[in-house]
Amino acid sequence: MTVSGGRVLPDPAHRAPGRGAHLHPVTECLDLAERRKAFPRAFKVQGPLDISLVRAQVER
Incomplete structure (x- = not known):
């Protein structure tokens, strides 16, 4: 995983x-x-990160 623009990818x-x-x-x-x-x-x-893309990947 990496991070870009506040999103974990x-x-x-x-x-x-x-x-x-x-x-x-x-x-x-x-x-x-x-x-x-x-x-x-x-x-x-700093701050919270959006993990929605990682969650979608894991739930597959």
């Missing part, structure tokens, strides 16, 4: 530039990361 090929983060592709892990506010910490950005 799936990066299954691990080719996007910049800081990346890993998440197990299961809904429970995504929910836990969201509750713990792990995404802003992992990407070292």
Whole structure:
């Protein structure tokens, strides 16, 4: 995953530039990361991030 413009973007090929983060592709892990506010910490950005695209990827 990477972040761009306040959105967390799936990066299954691990080719996007910049800081990346890993998440197990299961809904429970995504929910836990969201509750713990792990995404802003992992990407070292301020404020909430939109994870809707990652959630759609995981729920498939």
